[in-house]
Amino acid sequence: VSRILNNKMPMPISAATIERVRQAARDMNYSPNVAARALVTRRSKTIGLFSSEMTDPHFAQMLESVDETCRGLGYHLAVSSGMRSIAEPGRVDGLLLLASPDREELQALSVGLPTIYVWHTNEPVTNCIGWSDFDGAYKAGQYLSDLGHRNVAILYGHCDDERPAPQKLAGFLKVMEKVGGSVSNCWSRAASSLLEDQFETGYELTRRLLNEDGKVTAIFARNDLLALGALKAIRERGLSVPGDISVISYNDTIHARCSEPTLTSVRTPIAQAGALAAQQLIQTVESGDRVFPGIVLPTTIIERDSCRSI
Amino acid sequence: VSRILNNKMPMPISAATIERVRQAARDMNYSPNVAARALVTRRSKTIGLFSSEMTDPHFAQMLESVDETCRGLGYHLAVSSGMRSIAEPGRVDGLLLLASPDREELQALSVGLPTIYVWHTNEPVTNCIGWSDFDGAYKAGQYLSDLGHRNVAILYGHCDDERPAPQKLAGFLKVMEKVGGSVSNCWSRAASSLLEDQFETGYELTRRLLNEDGKVTAIFARNDLLALGALKAIRERGLSVPGDISVISYNDTIHARCSEPTLTSVRTPIAQAGALAAQQLIQTVESGDRVFPGIVLPTTIIERDSCRSI
DNA sequence: TTGTATGCGTTATCAT
């Protein structure tokens, strides 16, 4: 029965019995028990997806593409924001971590399991697939500089859980240094109320910026929500985007398409990264070799209405 | 060993061996194999979460609360947009369906498994937990009517996959009928390009509305994205919100907080529903009885800046 | 108080 239903018959079987078994299976609505199969096969045919930001639209895009890829390849998805539980023996065949490959707590919990990280990296990193935030931010800076902006601000929000280095900051500064622009940094560490809500943070920090610095002609926001907050602060100030101040943001989530004005934003290939990561992980699981050189996907600027030349 | 590690010892065991076993387990970093346990226990301690709209912020909120609840109760989460695969024997102990309890394809696939639906219902429905869209829309209508609006439009987008009845439409119409208001319906069935993007749909339908009907003073949008589209169309027309036209939306996703102006929106208790559903499902799984009368949670209007009295 | 045996539903190996 097992041989027939799995279409793996090393020895020949009569067509008659094949049909007989298949029919019986259909009659009783039979479907193999996955726990039993997993036990003997040592494969659960499910992969674990970990992320601590389940509510982020960025994660949603990845979830969707990973789900699709897995289903297409006959795999299932276990999602959790808690690593310890998801990595128990027998539960998953591999791990997809929306997290930095540097996080040692995660490495410790994923020993023995094929693991692929989806995160930003400047250079290819083993078992990590992603994109370069340095490069993305560099492109954003280049874009603003090409439009003639020299007095710019970077709206970074809080920066304590970004590791290793704030690449977006570095990439942006690199351009501005090259072209001789001056950069104001907007970030906060203290006010805990600000940290919780990106939109509010963007609003508040931009308000302060506009009070203190009258020369800024462009703002680079670390993500779309911060940019929306900036938009609001600028508007309240009686200034216009892009008339008085240009705004470029990052991630190109749905927010960038639905705002007023629409946001020029650096698109991160998160969905593609998720799909590729799932593919690669499953291939790794099935083939056995665990050395995956890593991939850095390109970021692209999506031009909309929030930037103008000076 | 099993008895000790699971803290279930019907017969007494010497403290010495208990410690000996625990220590050995620690030494070898032992963790029970979940597949083997599931096989003998007939419980996988994981529940399946199904939704076809993985990318919806509404779903994200639910995912987060369900994940949290499950983890707290020692359960795991299998997420999929494909029902057939998730309901295989041995994979999950129960099903959480973000879908209408009326969908027969889903019922067919969930036979034998404890199942709870999370969906809108006007009245309590067995094994379904949710909120009343009729009531939510009624509140929205009441809110506009209290502000004096009588010439209103309902921005519904497309309506083909809403079943059984478009309750939001019905609830809103009920109020307007009561107060003698006149209602324009804005929906589309034809243009397939419109159907794909809620924001674009809202924009386009509102544009048409403003061309055809100059008397409308308020718009009720079926969701936040449609409302954002309406905002854009109104703005382009040279009108202001709420100065010339009031807009009230539905779902109260993050979009409602970040728009200009911020949107007054009907909040749907999706996170709470998810948490309660997960709790109830797990209790059902563990107790065995499968009759759950159903719950209808209240909706609430979150007042912001997009509505004004006439 | 401790040890042993049986079975969960598969797959895979070895006899017939």
Place this chain on the structure above:
DNA sequence: ATGATAACGCATACAA
């Protein structure tokens, strides 16, 4: 071409 049987790793009922 078919059938029988041993694991897989655990929980549990029962024997010692």
